[in-house]
Amino acid sequence: xxxxxxxxxxxxxxxxxxxxxxxxxxxxxxxxxxxxxxxxxxxxxxxxxxxxxxxxxxxxxxxxxxxxxxxxxxxxxxxxxxxxxxxxxxxxxxxxxxxxxxxxxxxxxxxxxxxxxxxxxxxxxxxxxxxxxxxxxxxxxxxxxxxxxxxxxxxxxxxxxxxxxxxxxxxxxxxxxxxxxxxxxxxxxxxxxxxxxxxxxxxxxxxxxxxxxxxxxxxxxxxxxxxxxxxxxx
Amino acid sequence: xxxxxxxxxxxxxxxxxxxxxxxxxxxxxxxxxxxxxxxxxxxxxxxxxxxxxxxxxxxxxxxxxxxxxxxxxxxxxxxxxxxxxxxxxxxxxxxxxxxxxxxxxxxxxxxxxxxxxxxxxxxxxxxxxxxxxxxxxxxxxxxxxxxxxxxxxxxxxxxxxxxxxxxxxxxxxxxxxxxxxxxxxxxxxxxxxxxxxxxxxxxxxxxxxxxxxxxxxxxxxxxxxxxxxxxxxxxxxxxxxxxxxxxxxxxxxxxxxxxxxxxxxxxxxxxxxxxxxxxxxxxxxxxxxxxxxxxxxxxxxxxxxxxxxxxxxxxxxxxxxxxxxxxxxxxxxxxxxxxxxxxxxxxxxxxxxxxxxxxxxxxxxxxxxxxxxxxxxxxxxxxxxxxxxxxxxxxxxxxxxxxxxxxxxxxxxxxxxxxxxxxxxxxxxxxxxxxxxxxxxxxxxxxxxxxxxxxxxxxxxxxxxxxxxxxxxxxxxxxxxxxxxxxxxxxxxxxxxxxxxxxxxxxxxxxxxxxxxxxxxxxxxxxxxxxxxxxxxxxxxxxxxxxxxxxxxxxxxxxxxxxxxxxxxxxxxxxxxxxxxxxxxxxxxxxxxxxxxxxxxxxxxxxxxxxxxxxxxxxxxxxxxxx
Numbered sequence: 001x002x003x004x005x006x007x008x009x010x011x012x013x014x015x016x017x018x019x020x021x022x023x024x025x026x027x028x029x030x031x032x033x034x035x036x037x038x039x040x041x042x043x044x045x046x047x048x049x050x051x052x053x054x055x056x057x058x059x060x061x062x063x064x065x066x067x068x069x070x071x072x073x074x075x076x077x078x079x080x081x082x083x084x085x086x087x088x089x090x091x092x093x094x095x096x097x098x099x100x101x102x103x104x105x106x107x108x109x110x111x112x113x114x115x116x117x118x119x120x121x122x123x124x125x126x127x128x129x130x131x132x133x134x135x136x137x138x139x140x141x142x143x144x145x146x147x148x149x150x151x152x153x154x155x156x157x158x159x160x161x162x163x164x165x166x167x168x169x170x171x172x173x174x175x176x177x178x179x180x181x182x183x184x185x186x187x188x189x190x191x192x193x194x195x196x197x198x199x200x201x202x203x204x205x206x207x208x209x210x211x212x213x214x215x216x217x218x219x220x221x222x223x224x225x226x227x228x229x230x231x232x233x234x
Numbered sequence: 235x236x237x238x239x240x241x242x243x244x245x246x247x248x249x250x251x252x253x254x255x256x257x258x259x260x261x262x263x264x265x266x267x268x269x270x271x272x273x274x275x276x277x278x279x280x281x282x283x284x285x286x287x288x289x290x291x292x293x294x295x296x297x298x299x300x301x302x303x304x305x306x307x308x309x310x311x312x313x314x315x316x317x318x319x320x321x322x323x324x325x326x327x328x329x330x331x332x333x334x335x336x337x338x339x340x341x342x343x344x345x346x347x348x349x350x351x352x353x354x355x356x357x358x359x360x361x362x363x364x365x366x367x368x369x370x371x372x373x374x375x376x377x378x379x380x381x382x383x384x385x386x387x388x389x390x391x392x393x394x395x396x397x398x399x400x401x402x403x404x405x406x407x408x409x410x411x412x413x414x415x416x417x418x419x420x421x422x423x424x425x426x427x428x429x430x431x432x433x434x435x436x437x438x439x440x441x442x443x444x445x446x447x448x449x450x451x452x453x454x455x456x457x458x459x460x461x462x463x464x465x466x467x468x469x470x471x472x473x474x475x476x477x478x479x480x481x482x483x484x485x486x487x488x489x490x491x492x493x494x495x496x497x498x499x500x501x502x503x504x505x506x507x508x509x510x511x512x513x514x515x516x517x518x519x520x521x522x523x524x525x526x527x528x529x530x531x532x533x534x535x536x537x538x539x540x541x542x543x544x545x546x547x548x549x550x551x552x553x554x555x556x557x558x559x560x561x562x563x564x565x566x567x568x569x570x571x572x573x574x575x576x577x578x579x580x581x582x583x584x585x586x587x588x589x590x591x592x593x594x595x596x597x598x599x600x601x602x603x604x605x606x607x608x609x610x611x612x613x614x615x616x617x618x619x620x621x622x623x624x625x626x627x628x629x630x631x632x633x634x635x636x637x638x639x640x641x642x643x644x645x646x647x648x649x650x651x652x653x654x655x656x657x658x659x660x661x662x663x664x665x666x667x668x669x670x671x672x673x674x675x676x677x678x679x680x681x682x683x684x685x686x687x688x689x690x691x692x693x694x695x696x697x698x699x700x701x702x703x704x705x706x707x708x709x710x711x712x713x714x715x716x717x718x719x720x721x722x723x724x725x726x727x728x729x730x731x732x733x734x735x736x737x738x739x740x741x742x743x744x745x746x747x748x749x750x751x752x753x754x755x756x757x758x759x760x761x762x763x764x765x766x767x768x769x770x771x772x773x774x775x776x777x778x779x780x781x782x783x784x785x786x787x788x789x790x791x792x793x794x795x796x797x798x799x800x801x802x803x804x805x806x807x808x809x810x811x812x813x814x815x816x817x818x819x820x821x822x823x824x825x826x827x828x829x830x831x832x833x834x835x836x837x838x839x840x841x842x843x844x845x846x847x848x849x850x851x852x853x854x855x856x857x858x859x860x861x
Contacts, residue, residue, distance in 0.1 A: 063846035091465045091837070091860050174780035174798060174832030175323050220464060222773075222837045222860065 032109070033076035034117040036093070038148065042073030043095060043123050044226040046171040046215075050093045052119070054109070055085040069093075071171065071226065084109045086119070094218055094225040095121040096153060123225060124149050124218050125157065130227035132212050134234045139164055140197040143214050143227055147191070157185045158217040161224075162196040164210040166203055170229050172215055178203060200234070209233040274351035277358040283344060284362055287369050288436070290337050292376045293532065294330075294760035297544040297678050297696045300562050303758050306766075307776075307833060308568040309675065310800040310826055313561045314666045320800060323778065323831040324839075327861045330380050330763070331842030334373070335387065341370040342390040364426035368437040368445070371419040375449050378412040379764050382473035382841040382858060386415060405854040408471040410479060413453035417486055420446035424499075431500035434531045434695070440499040441530035444699035447490035447707045454483030454714065455768040463770045466840045466859055473841050473859055481715065488711035491704050494529075495724075502526055502701045504731050511733045515609025518702075519678050520694045527702060531695040541691035545680040550612060551667040552642065552658035553621040555686035560659065560667035562675040564611045564757075565800035566823060567781075569600075569673060570790060572607035572754055577736050581787035582803060582821065590820035596626060596805045599821055605733035610757050612674035614657075614805050619681050624657040625669050627804035630820060632813055636806065642668055648809060661804050663827040670826045671802030677758050702728055702755055710748045718743045725751055749793040767840055769793070778834030783823055798832035801825050836860065 035042045036050075053064035054077070064087070067077045086107040088097060109117065128144040141162050147154065163170050163177040170176055181198035185191070200210060214227040263269075273279045295302045304311040304319050311319050348354075348363040370388075377384045385404035393399060407415075420442045429439040457480035460466065467474035494502060505527040508514035518527055534541050549559035570581050582599050583591055593599050596615035600607060612618050614625035628638030629648065637646050642665065643658040660668020684690035709724035718740035726737045728751070738747070752765055766772040774794045781799050789795045804824045808815045838860035849855045 060850075061846060062850050089861065173323055173778040173834055175830070177780075180779070222465065 028078050028080045030079050030081050030111055031076065031114045032079050032111055032117070033074065033115075034119060036069055036073045036075070036095075037118045037120055038095070038123050038126060039120075040118070041126065043093075043121065044071060044073050044127070044213075044228060045069055045093060045223055046173070046226065047071040047169050047176070049171070049173075050223050052086060052088045052092070054079070055087060056082050057085075071169065071229065079111060081111050081113065084111060088119075088121070091222065093121070094125070094216075094221050094223050095123040096149060097121060122148060124155050124221065125216055125225055127214060127216060127225060127227040130214055130230070132230045132232055134200070134232050137200050137234075138197050139200060139210065139212050139232055140195065141212065141214050141227075142193060142195050145191040145194060145216060155221060156219045157191075158219045159184045160194060160196065161215045161217070162198050162212065163215060164198060164200065164212045164232075166207060166210065168211050168229060168231075170211050170213045171226070172217075172224055178210070270347075274347055275353035277354050277362065280348065280351065280354060280358075280362055284365055287337075287341055287344060287366060290334075290340075291369065291532065291698075292332055292334075292373060293696065293698070294763065295758060296532065296760070297542050297692075297694065300544060300547055303562055303675075304800070306762055307797050307800045308565055308757060308762065310563040310565055310671045310802065310829070311561060312563050312660075312666055312668060312670045316561070317828045320826075320829040321831050322833070324834045324836060327836075327838050327843035327858075328845075329839070329842065331844070332377060332380055333384075333845065333848055335385075337373060338370065338387055339390055341366050341373070342388060345370070346390055360426045361428065364423040365437045367419055367423050368427065368442055371416045371423075372445060374412050375416045375445065375452075378409060378416070378449075379452065379767070380842045381844065382468075383407045383409040383412055383471070385852075385855075386412065403852040403854050406470075406472040406856060409456070409473055410453060410471070410475040413449055413475070413483070416449040417446055417453075420449070420490070429500050431502060431526060434525075434528055435533040438499065438530070440494060440502060441699055443490045443494045443499050444529050444704060447487050447494065447704060447711075448699070450483045450487035450490060451707050451711060452764070452768050454480050454487060454711065457483060458714065459768065459770045463773070463837065463840070465837055466770070468856060468859055470856060472856055484711045484714045487707055488715065491708035491711065494701070494704050495708060502529065502704075504701055504705075504727065506731060511605035511731070512608035515606050515732065516676050516679070518609075518700070519697060520680050520682075522693075522695060527700050528695070528697050529699040529701065529704075531697050533695045534693040536690065536693045541693055542696075543688070543691050544678050544694070545685040545692045546688060548675050548679060549686040550618055550621075550623045550659050550669075550674050552624050553619065554667075555684070556688055558667055559686065560669060560674060562758075563669050563671040563800075563802070564673045564675055565671050566673075566786070566803045567797050567801055568753075568757060569607065569611055569803065570787065571750065572604040573734065573791070575602050575604070575734060575736070577734060577738065577742070579790035581790065584803075584821040584823065592808065592815045592818040592820060594818055596819045599819075604754065606754055608676070609732075610675070610677045610754075612676045612679075614669075614672060618674070618676070618679065619683070623659050623669070623674065625659045625661065625672055625674075625805060626657040626807050626819065627661050627672070627822075627824075628806050629653065629655050629809040630806045632808075632810040637809070638662075640665065653809065661802065661824075661826075670828070671800060672804045672824075673802070675758065697759065702731075703759075703761075706748075706752050706755060709743075709751070713743055713745075713748055721748075728755060746791055746793045750791050766835075770840075772835040772840065773837055776833045776835035778832055780832045781825075786823060798834070799825060799829050 048068045050069045051066045055064050067075050069075050086109050126146045128146050130143045132141050159182050161180050161182045163180045165177050179198050179201050181196050183196055209231055211229050211231055213229045215224040217224050301316050303309055344366045345363055383406045386407040391402055424439050424442040427437045427439055457475040457477055460474045461477050503526045505518040508517055548562045551560040574580055597613055600613050628636045630636050637655050639646055639655040644656055645652045646655040661670050661672050662668045680692035680694040685692040705724045705728045709721045713721035721743045722738045722740050775797050781796055786801055802824045804822050805819045808818050810816045841858040843861050
């Protein structure tokens with residue numbers, strides 16, 4: 001009996017160790033990365049809430065590869081070399097696509113090796129000169145919000161919020177903040193010198209720093225526009 | 235030798251008589267299949283085909299899928315495999331989607347063949363055909379709710395193998411065209427189906443009118459409130475309905491609801507058999523004999539193979555008939571929405587100033603509220619199947635320290651004496667089947683013996699349409715048409731049954747009231763998500779922000795109140811032998827610790843994702859917005 005098992009085991013092991021080689025595909029190896037920018041400045045959004053799509057035709061199932069944009073406005077994807085159509089879906093991001101009129105803005109990307117590409121868009125606003133400070137258990141922020149689109153497509157600001165979080169991921173979602181301060185904005189608000197402040201809550205485990213950023217909710221636009229993130233030690 | 239000859243003869247004789255003639259053999263009737271001709275010559279065989287179509291009806295939050303009821307934070311899942319539902323921060327774009335054109339085709343085939351089946355007498359044929367049309371309209375309505383406008387296919391189409399399938403590719407219809415189709419089908423078939431209040435599981439005039447009323451109401455509200463979210467729209471109107479159509483739809487909804495309320499489809503009436511109003515509200519769902527409120531159901535029958543385990547999986551754990559139960563725990567968010575008897579909203583009073591309020595029984599805190607509360611939720615200190623539930627989270631000593639145990643009914647030493655430190659039904663954070671919000675669900679729970687056993691299960695039906703909802707449809711439609719007095723009348727009828735006897739007057743009826751009334755009356759009946767979607771409130775109610783303790787109890791009864799995390803209300807027993815408050819109860823609002831995220835409803839969730847495979851096969855399909 002034992003001998004039979006041994007005889008069976010040898011070919012079985014042979015099968016296991018000689019596993020197929022020929023039909024394995026190479027993994028994708030080309031890095032495609034860059035930023036979403038306006039005049040060279042990255043546009044900050046919320047982590048993994050804004051994305052664009054890469055379409056490659058010629059395959060049985062024509063389906064997009066979603067590429068998420070990080071909170072610093074960067075993106076990075078590892079892909080196969082091919083001809084891609086880069087599409088930012090409609091209503092995605094706090095910006096307008098450069099070519100107005102058409103429902104989708106398509107950019108042709110011919111990937112033949114690692115490539116860095118900045119995608120230029122026009123945001124409704126830009127958050128400038130974000131300055132953070134802390135005193136007496138509160139974080140204060142001062143920002144200038146510059147209106148970029150001023151023509152018929154201009155949109156108002158609904159509210160401006162200051163978010164703080166324990167980790168470097170900061171945003172409007174509940175798990176990206178430990179405290180927030182929402183402030184509605186109207187015609188009388190001075191957007192050149194907008195001040196916000198929020199109390200630092202007690203945190204478990206205790207830590208002596210938080211990360212803060214300011215988010216702008218534009219009326220009729222789902223995705224918020226953000227300032228850079230700053231670590232504040234107290 | 236002689237023997238050999240004999241054998242040869244026998245062999246020859248056998249081989250020559252063996253087979254039938256070819257034509258007789260090849261035309262043999264199968265004994266295990268019905269031919270199409272046979273199916274369409276007998277109404278009871280045709281009905282069995284229709285039974286298959288009834289079985290494929292699409293439901294939301296059915297009694298066979300308790301876990302879908304926790305997605306929207308009106309409940310918490312007390313089940314180790316389901317905590318993902320409270321640790322997620324958003325829903326997938328594909329959630330709630332459906333694209334079952336195989337089902338549509340089967341219904342189209344049925345309708346076509348039924349119309350041609352002259353061997354069935356005309357009355358039966360008309361009824362069967364009308365029932366299939368009801369199911370088809372129901373499914374198109376379901377698709378419109380989830381996907382927006384979809385291709386409206388009303389003929390069973392056939393591919394001709396020419397290599398060019400483009401004639402089978404149909405674009406999406408406009409969203410309002412689907413609703414118009416549902417409404418006009420209802421109008422066309424309502425007199426072809428029987429008017430029979432005793433028939434609950436097949437289409438009746440009552441069911442048809444109820445579907446018409448609901449569909450018209452949905453269309454009306456999408457037309458009206460869609461304007462608040464201009465991004466949730468497509469230029470071809472596959473999604474969004476023009477605002478000027480709103481009033482027409484509301485009028486149709488009101489008319490269909492009125493027809494039902496005035497008895498044109500039979501003498502339906504609100505269920506009012508039991509003197510205890512909470513028991514009465516619970517019985518409305520489990521009482522299957524002469525139930526005049528229920529209009530259309532998915533029915534179940536014991537010992538038939540068609541039973542469900544809703545009671546099994548949700549029975550209070552301590553008194554359960556199996557080693558499981560207690561999964562669906564309604565949240566405090568829902569519980570505190572039930573009004574006080576004077577028609578005002580108030581959080582459950584846990585503190586007066588900074589001191590706890592002491593209650594003699596754990597049920598006392600819920601006294602003087604809408605009777606539907608105890609009819610929907612098993613409250614601490616109440617009973618199910620005659621046995622009490624034991625829900626309290628720990629002992630609070632005189633000095634304020636809390637003593638508890640991590641096992642149901644576990645004991646701890648207090649002053650060197652062993653005392654029970656937590657209820658047998660919990661709540662214990664992370665202990666599955668314990669009441670982790672402090673509540674168990676009661677709606678749809680079957681009080682009959684054995685309903686909690688795996689080998690028996692429950693035959694309580696799943697209610698798809700009932701008269702209570704029709705009153706609320708009438709109220710909402712009347713309110714939107716600016717007839718607030720009539721709206722108040724409809725609301726008062728439903729509220730009186732819940733013990734809210736102080737009538738609302740016309741001035742009291744606001745949009746928030748309508749939203750509130752539907753939420754408490756129709757909790758766990760699969761309406762909440764679609765209501766929030768059609769009012770375009772979903773992205774406000776589920777905005778991704780956490781609910782703080784102070785947010786939780788503020789703004790009750792306001793339609794836009796945040797509902798992103800399921801909170802609980804935990805009773806604690808005071809342990810202070812000899813003290814004035816010994817054995818009394820205090821309550822604390824608690825966020826169960828398995829809840830680690832808050833839900834965000836993105837604009838792309840309003841209409842579910844249409845698969846890339848669908849669009850690949852039919853490039854005329856346009857994508858839903860914001861995805």
